[in-house]
Every structure is written in C-alpha cells, then in structure tokens.
Amino acid sequence: MNENSPSSGPTSERVIINDKVYKLKDSIEFLKFEPRNGDPPNTTAESLKIKKCEIFFSRIDHLAPTHFDEKKSRSCVCGCRGRRNFISFLNHKKLKKLAEQKPLDKKSKIIPNILTIFLLRRAEKSKWRISYLACEFKDDVVCKNWKEKLDKDLKVFNRPKNLLIFVNPFGGKGKAKLICNHFVRPLLDLANLQYKVIETRRANHARDSMLTKDYGSTVDGILAVGGDGLFSEVMNGLLIRSQKDAGKNVDNRNENFAAFEHRIAAIPAGSTNAFAYTLHGTDDPLTAMLHVLVGDKRKIDLCSIHCGEKFDRFAFTAVSFGFLGDVLKSSEKLRCLGPPRYLVAGLKTAVKHPIYTGTIEYHSPKILQPTGGTTDLVSSTLPVNICHANCEVCKLAAENSTVQITKAENFKSFNEEKSSKIATEEIQNAEISFVHVIGVVTPALCKLSPSGLSPTCHLGDGIMHLAVIKEISPFRNGIYIASIMANQNDHLTKSFVDVHQVTGFSYTPNLSESKTCEDGLGTWNVDGEILPQPENTIHFRMHKQLIPVFARGIEP
Structure with missing residues (x-):
C-alpha cells in the first residue's frame, strides 16, 4: 500500500448505494480515486461524500496498474478495467478511436482482495456514463463477502440475463x-x-x-x-x-x-x-x-395501422401525410446524397407545394378531465405536461382502464364552431384541404426537432395528438417547418394549425379535389418508412402501453 494512503477508515465512513447504507468499518483499508478539477489528493470516502449511485456490476478481478492507459480508459468502455484506486467518467467521443484500440490482456494479474464496483452517473444532456470504485480489503475473504452482499442486493432488480x-x-x-x-x-x-x-x-x-x-x-x-x-x-x-x-x-x-x-x-x-x-x-x-x-422498464403506446380491413403495421413515433410524406418519398430517390437528401427533397417538395383534400374522422375519449398540468416528480425545471421519468400522467393511465385526457388551451377543432361539442361527442369528421396531417404517437424527438412534433405528447397515456395544417401558402408552410426545427415549442399554437387529442382517426382521400400532386393518392411517412395511401380508407388506432422498453423516460 502507498505510505501516503489513508489508514483504515473510521466506522463513520459509509457508501450509500441504491438507498442502502454500507458501513466500511475496519474491513476496508483505503478508498481512493484519481483527483478531478481541484479535488485534494488521497480523498477518503467520508470527504468524498459519495451520494446515491446505481451499481450495474461488481467484480473482484481487477487488472494490475501496468495495464492502465489513462487516455484510452476515458474513451472506451474497456477502460473500466483500468488502474486500481481510480474513479473516472468514461466518454466515447469518436467511434474511429474505438476501432483502433486493442483489447486488454485477459491474462493480466488478478488482485483477489480488490473489489471493483461499477457505477452509473449522470452526465450532461441526459447522458449516462460509467464510473467505478476500486476498494482494497485486508483479505480476500472480506472482499468476497462484500461482493456477495452487493450481488444479493442487486438481485431484487429485474435485470436481463x-x-x-x-x-x-x-x-x-x-x-x-x-x-x-x-x-x-x-x-x-x-x-x-x-x-x-x-x-x-x-x-x-x-x-x-x-x-x-x-x-x-x-x-x-x-x-x-x-x-x-x-x-x-x-x-x-x-x-x-x-x-x-x-x-x-x-x-x-x-x-x-x-x-x-x-x-x-x-x-x-x-x-x-x-x-x-x-x-x-x-x-x-x-x-x-x-x-x-x-x-x-417503461411501457409505451403504439398505434396500429389498417389499410381498409387489412392490418399493415404498428407505429411508435408518428405518422404523417402530405408534405412530410412527399419529402420522404422524394428522398428515397436521392439516397446517394446521404443525410443531405432530406434537405434537397424538402426544397423540391416545397416548390411543388402539393395540396390534399380528404375526409378525416377522429375519435375523442368520452371522458375529459382537466387537471391543469402534471405533477413533476423529477425536477421543477421541466415544464408541466412534458412526459418524463416517473411521469404521473402515464402512471395514472396505467391504473385506469378508461382513457382520460386534458384538453390543452391551445388545442383547436377543425371548425371552431363545433369545438363545444368535443366533450360529448365521441366521433367527429370533416372534409378539409390541407398541407399536413400529423398523428403523434409519442413526442417524436430527434436532433432536428429536440422538442418533438408535439412536446406535450406522452409515452404511455393512450392518446395521440392529431395535427392538421390547413391549406396555406408555401411561405407559411416554411415558417411551420422552421419552427419545428428551431425548437421554439410554438408550432402547434399557430393560427393555421388544428390540434386534437384523440384515440384514433381515419383518412379517406378525395381524388377529385386533390391538386398539384404527382401521386393523387399520396404517401404516408410512418416512423420514417414509406406507406402508400390505399384507394380506400386508412385507419389509425392507439393502444395504451402495449410494449415494454428498456427506458425510464427523459430525465432533467
């Protein structure tokens, strides 16, 4: 042991992991880490003040210091097997660097009284990273007992095998x-x-x-x-x-x-x-x-799609018809351009500016329950009604068999004079001319639209946000698309946008009224995949929390 290392820690030292308190007592000889940004050297567990962490694995086979490469350990998950007595956040900046790295020697010397505890820590912008604690015990028996205790505690969690x-x-x-x-x-x-x-x-x-x-x-x-x-x-x-x-x-x-x-x-x-x-x-x-x-584990909504009376597929983010569908179809012919093909296809479609006419029938839940927003259990920094980890709206939806919605103030009907009937009527329909029809199943976030197509849409409430953008000029359509990409969160509040919270809808094209379209039937954009509009009606229906995924939801 390094002479400068702290001696056996006092009985007051402890580590809190998954809300369980582990007293280090005299079993552990030292707990030390690589200083970061002004941290004093030889920091003990007590002065480090380790707070709640999440363990995903622990092991007693730690590689000797001679196999440690600090530069590589910060850019590759294999760096978790680095030098003992080291805590680091691991970043993966470039995949190319990963490909060039050689695996560590599996025959490296094993130190039986070193227990490595692998932890998860939050990084910037919802990212998670790995850090670890390297603890040296007086003997391998105590070390083994600690590992067995940690492994036993971890078994209560439903983790994949x-x-x-x-x-x-x-x-x-x-x-x-x-x-x-x-x-x-x-x-x-x-x-x-x-x-x-x-x-x-x-x-x-x-x-x-x-x-x-x-x-x-x-x-x-x-x-x-x-x-x-x-x-x-x-x-x-x-x-x-x-x-x-x-x-x-x-x-x-x-x-x-x-x-x-x-x-x-x-x-x-x-x-x-x-x-x-x-x-x-x-x-x-x-x-x-x-x-x-x-x-x-988080259960999410899905949307079933039927072309006429025939099932086609399930959708998980959004379905769109009109401008966005035409952009996707046009981009398929430009795959040789790579990602810029979407910009080129968008410009071509904007010049043509197709207008579609058809009948939209949508199904609203029978019960409307205004709640004035959701309770944020994670952080007060999140706006109300935004779905997140531990979302109360999704929790209540899982408990209730009847779908309930909150009618947002900025949501408008296709025809304003009919808006008062929404609370009592289950089915509404209207024949309209439009540029876009967008059904948002989940918030549908991406780098191009960090707030999503509908920021207040939830992962598991059984509700779809149906947006219809009326027949507008190419200039106003450009403003709408730009507002989505600009992360302004106001694209659903514009005067030419009608939005409903629905449990399903259907669309029947009116070919005699559609104009300036290469394909009179049009194309649906379903999760980034092409679905041609059938000659008859296409149906969309929401299914609440149909499938579980490895996720918690967005964390602040």
Missing part, C-alpha cells in the same frame, strides 16, 4: 456494427450476460425472424442495434407473433391487442434515431446500453 441482439451491418454506413463491437459486446461481457447476435442480411430479416421463431422462452430482452427501421422490424415482428399466439386477429381494427412481456431496446446507430431520442432525450448509444444493463 439473456439477450437477443439484431444488428444492421449496413446501418449508418457501417456505424451499427462498430457500435455493437465496441459498446454493446464489451458491456455485456463486463456484466457476464448471455447474448446472441444476429446480423440482418436483407429488409425485414429481423421481422421475419421474430415471426418464425419463438424467442420468448429463451431470452428476456431484445436489442435492435441500428436505426428506427430496424427497431420497427423487431417490434412489429414481436407483436404480430404475440397476437397470433394469444389468438388475436390482427386484421380486426377493434381488437384489443395483447401486450408483449419482454423488454426491447433501440441502440441508436442510424441517421435519425427518433425512438431512442424520444425515450432517453439523447441518441447516445452508451446511454441506451446502460439503461439495458440496469434493467429499466
């Missing part, structure tokens, strides 16, 4: 495979979890695999490493298979679908990553993986 992982090797120009090899696998190996990796070889590979094979009895969690498209494949395959196993008819629009039990996760590695961003407030892959390791 066997995972199935789908990876799109071409996602994000190969970024998905890189993330899997340098984030997903090392973390799972670190926590001694069992897993199986399947690389997709074609479109709908993951969906077909879910439909044809029964993974429910062999895994307790499924990960999709890729973009929103891969997650959609996994989610739809799981749900369709579970409905068939439960004897449900997916083609029945009024069917009460069975919820899936196992949690799934989106490890972001695509271009948009809207789903991961919506769940965590960031598209950081390490953060998404750490939510998996600690076994977080």
